Amino acid sequence: MIPDALLDSLNHLFAADAISIADAERIAYSYDNSRQHALPDAVVFPTEHAQVESLVHACREHRVPVIARGRGSNTTGATVPVDGGVVVSFERMNRILRIDPDNRMAVVEPGVLNGDLQQALLPHGFFWPPDPSSAPWCTIGGNLACNSAGPRTVKYGSPRENTLGLRAVSGTGEGFRCGTYTSKGATGYDLTRLLIGSEGTLAMITEATLKLTPKPSAIRTLRATYRDVGAAARAVARIMAQPVTPCALEFIDDVALRLAHDHGGDSVPLAGALLMIEVDGEEATLPSAVEAVSRAARGEGLEELRVAETAAETQALWSARKALSPAQRRISPNKINEDVVVPVSHLPELVDGIKRLSAKHDVLIVTFGHAGNGNLHVNLLPRDDAERERAHACLAEVFALVMSLEGTLSGEHGIGMVKREFMPLALEPNTLALMRNVKAAFDPDGILNPGKLLP
Numbered sequence: 046m047i048p049d050a051l052l053d054s055l056n057h058l059f060a061a062d063a064i065s066i067a068d069a070e071r072i073a074y075s076y077d078n079s080r081q082h083a084l085p086d087a088v089v090f091p092t093e094h095a096q097v098e099s100l101v102h103a104c105r106e107h108r109v110p111v112i113a114r115g116r117g118s119n120t121t122g123a124t125v126p127v128d129g130g131v132v133v134s135f136e137r138m139n140r141i142l143r144i145d146p147d148n149r150m151a152v153v154e155p156g157v158l159n160g161d162l163q164q165a166l167l168p169h170g171f172f173w174p175p176d177p178s179s180a181p182w183c184t185i186g187g188n189l190a191c192n193s194a195g196p197r198t199v200k201y202g203s204p205r206e207n208t209l210g211l212r213a214v215s216g217t218g219e220g221f222r223c224g225t226y227t228s229k230g231a232t233g234y235d236l237t238r239l240l241i242g243s244e245g246t247l248a249m250i251t252e253a254t255l256k257l258t259p260k261p262s263a264i265r266t267l268r269a270t271y272r273d274v275g276a277a278a279r280a281v282a283r284i285m286a287q288p289v290t291p292c293a294l295e296f297i298d299d300v301a302l303r304l305a306h307d308h309g310g311d312s313v314p315l316a317g318a319l320l321m322i323e324v325d326g327e328e329a330t331l332p333s334a335v336e337a338v339s340r341a342a343r344g345e346g347l348e349e350l351r352v353a354e355t356a357a358e359t360q361a362l363w364s365a366r367k368a369l370s371p372a373q374r375r376i377s378p379n380k381i382n383e384d385v386v387v388p389v390s391h392l393p394e395l396v397d398g399i400k401r402l403s404a405k406h407d408v409l410i411v412t413f414g415h416a417g418n419g420n421l422h423v424n425l426l427p428r429d430d431a432e433r434e435r436a437h438a439c440l441a442e443v444f445a446l447v448m449s450l451e452g453t454l455s456g457e458h459g460i461g462m463v464k465r466e467f468m469p470l471a472l473e474p475n476t477l478a479l480m481r482n483v484k485a486a487f488d489p490d491g492i493l494n495p496g497k498l499l500p
């Protein structure tokens with residue numbers, strides 16, 4: 046329960062249709078895609094930066110938690126109000142404030158959907174590179190707070206590489222701007238990159254200045270199948286070691302291919318492993334780019350290399366990747382969905398090690414994802430309670446394996462509440478202590494999204 050005095054302040058700040066303490070709304074905003082849940086005491090829908098400042102001021106006065114929320118599509122429980130408090134849904138701060146092709150930038154509010162921004166940029170010949178597959182229904186605020194990304198990251202980078210500046214409100218209720226409106230800047234600490242990936246624990250983002258990239262006019266898709274996962278993983282390292290950087294380099298292991306084949310039919314090839322490779326650029330330069338990448342993809346263990354010539358062929362080549370999600374859901378509605386990262390050259394050891402752990406714990410694991418960044422989705426698919434217990438034991442060993450290969454816990458999903466306990470595996474005590482000091486500087490009373498990220 047929030048104190049009456051705070052509720053009075055909130056009712057003063059928000060119009061009647063922009064605040065709710067009704068059960069229906071509280072339940073609707075109690076969970077996210079992690080399937081964890083906890084009821085908030087209230088939900089508010091700000092439309093202005095100043096409202097967010099006043100809201101955080103008021104909540105700080107009463108030491109009540111404030112939880113930023115985009116569209117709740119994160120997989121780690123990052124928006125679950127574990128200690129109650131006020132969920133701040135940014136869905137109504139959804140204006141694109143400026144598109145400025147001359148300066149290659151756009152200024153947006155945090156509730157703009159990634160997909161809507163991409164559509165608005167198209168007529169200008171630009172795009173914003175972060176491309177989570179949830180783009181049609183996730184927000185720029187959520188993308189920034191999780192440093193979310195997708196296949197294009199291998200060439201174009203994540204939100205951290207594609208954001209120039211932010212406007213935000215810290216846990217004291219003070220508004221501030223950080224970063225620049227310019228494509229270069231060397232003026233003090235880089236608070237922009239610090240806030241990106243901070244999962245709403247340091248500040249509420251109310252505006253973002255995004256760096257835009259001109260949209261290449263042509264793209265080619267290649268699909269390579271290999272005898273086994275090791276051969277495919279070694280091909281990834283060869284592709285990344287030559288000068289033409291693909292704009293997607295995705296890996297699918299044999300178990301995932303079998304699943305996708307059973308679900309999606311014969312258009313999905315059965316093989317030891319598969320790579321989807323895309324190169325983009327201008328039409329005239331593409332043949333040499335395709336040739337360079339093909340040369341690297343060829344090698345020991347390659348079974349077939351296909352290049353799509355038409356849009357229909359491209360779609361057919363992507364069929365395996367598309368069939369994967371529904372296939373997994375059918376087997377295990379409670380899949381454990383991880384997104385570990387290792388240096389690309391360690392991918393062969395990672396995929397071998399995961400196969401060993403899958404056999405040791407007798408748990409089905411499918412491995413696929415953004416191989417060009419060494420970022421693999423390791424999905425454990427327990428089918429009953431006994432398997433779920435074994436999967437949790439297996440997960441700890443997966444993380445230990447990743448650390449032994451100089452990797453890290455998450456490439457794009459973040460930590461939230463579900464991976465918090467593993468943070469000491471990835472970060473030294475001194476590093477964690479510095480992070481706690483940073484948190485205290487931004488949010489001295491710990492009201493911003495408590496129970497997330499830091500163990």
Ligand SMILES: Cc1cc2nc3c(=O)[nH]c(=O)nc-3n(C[C@H](O)[C@H](O)[C@H](O)COP(=O)(O)OP(=O)(O)OC[C@H]3O[C@@H](n4cnc5c(N)ncnc54)[C@H](O)[C@@H]3O)c2cc1C
Pocket residue numbers: 077078112113114115116117118119120123124135155176177178179182183184185186187188189190191192193194195243244245246248249250251457458494
């Ligand atoms: C089917 C599906 C596919 C997905 N595919 C991908 C993928 O390919 N790549 C990927 O990286 N992720 C993917 N995701 C995960 C998810 O979509 C991303 O994490 C996304 O960025 C979350 O955006 P959201 O608007 O839903 O944010 P939410 O889930 O609402 O919030 C996520 C985090 O951001 C914080 N936050 C939100 N808005 C603000 C703000 N204005 N200020 C401060 N903090 C804020 C929240 O407190 C929380 O910590 C997928 C999810 C689904 C369901």
